Amino acid sequence: MSTADPSTSTDRLEIEGLTATYGPVTALEDVSVPAAPGAITAVLGANGAGKTTLLRTVSGLVRPAAGRVSLGGRDLTGAEPERIAAAGIAHVPEGRGVITELSVEENLRLGSLLGARRPTGSGGRRFDTDGVLELFPALAERFRRPADTLSGGERQMLVVARALLTQPSVLLLDEPSLGLAPRVVSQIFAVLRDLTDAGGITVVLVEQNARSALQVADTGVVLSLGRVVAVDEASALAADQALRHAYLGF
Numbered sequence: 001m002s003t004a005d006p007s008t009s010t011d012r013l014e015i016e017g018l019t020a021t022y023g024p025v026t027a028l029e030d031v032s033v034p035a036a037p038g039a040i041t042a043v044l045g046a047n048g049a050g051k052t053t054l055l056r057t058v059s060g061l062v063r064p065a066a067g068r069v070s071l072g073g074r075d076l077t078g079a080e081p082e083r084i085a086a087a088g089i090a091h092v093p094e095g096r097g098v099i100t101e102l103s104v105e106e107n108l109r110l111g112s113l114l115g116a117r118r119p120t121g122s123g124g125r126r127f128d129t130d131g132v133l134e135l136f137p138a139l140a141e142r143f144r145r146p147a148d149t150l151s152g153g154e155r156q157m158l159v160v161a162r163a164l165l166t167q168p169s170v171l172l173l174d175e176p177s178l179g180l181a182p183r184v185v186s187q188i189f190a191v192l193r194d195l196t197d198a199g200g201i202t203v204v205l206v207e208q209n210a211r212s213a214l215q216v217a218d219t220g221v222v223l224s225l226g227r228v229v230a231v232d233e234a235s236a237l238a239a240d241q242a243l244r245h246a247y248l249g250f
């Protein structure tokens with residue numbers, strides 16, 4: 001494994017001025033999000049703020065009315081989700097979409113099949129099954145069991161592990177902490193930190209659990225009603241009591 005040099009990375013994600021609508025509803029308006037190889041950006045805000053729409057727009061599930069998404073200078077705005085995934089952007093939606101009839105091993109193999117076409121992951125790091133099982137030892141213990149026997153936390157680990165096997169340079173995560181015990185959230189966030197620090201991956205982390213997200217993130221963006229109301233270093237956002245009370249619920 002080599003360590004990425006963010007300054008020379010060709011994997012830089014740019015999210016600039018996105019506007020997205022659902023019929024008459026404007027879900028995002030002129031939203032730019034800083035992201036960098038080796039960094040975690042937390043996207044925070046109340047229900048309906050536009051967080052999910054942001055990830056869906058970056059991954060091609062929603063076509064923006066305005067703005068630009070690019071990776072390593074390559075314009076991906078409005079491209080098909082398959083093309084965006086193949087370019088190296090992995091989207092882990094809310095809800096832990098494991099295939100419950102398949103074993104942990106088989107779920108992981110699906111990720112490997114998609115990743116086989118990508119020669120390298122972020123910063124030259126290539127994930128294999130042993131590597132992701134090392135990151136999430138709980139999955140190694142349950143390797144041959146059907147995914148429907150897993151706990152919520154283990155399912156979340158499985159979808160992240162499966163996404164890593166697609167060899168992404170960008171990981172978009174929607175509410176990975178939802179419904180999980182604080183100890184499990186800490187485990188998963190520690191892995192995200194390891195991925196960014198050691199692997200140079202870019203993480204965009206959508207969370208309602210703002211307090212925990214700001215502890216692990218480098219940068220934070222706060223959305224309200226589809227607009228950016230704050231963007232700053234995570235520690236600065238966490239220290240801003242007025243902002244926390246108005247938008248972050250802690």
Ligand SMILES: Nc1ncnc2c1ncn2[C@@H]1O[C@H](COP(=O)(O)OP(=O)(O)OP(=O)(O)O)[C@@H](O)[C@H]1O
Nearest residue numbers: 022025026027045046047048049050051052053054
């Ligand atoms: N498929 C859809 N059709 C119509 N409106 C939608 C659709 N999906 C989301 N919206 C609306 O777009 C806005 C942003 O929703 P979005 O789900 O992106 O917010 P969010 O911050 O992710 O909230 P949550 O945490 O509840 O998922 C909301 O007003 C929502 O009602």
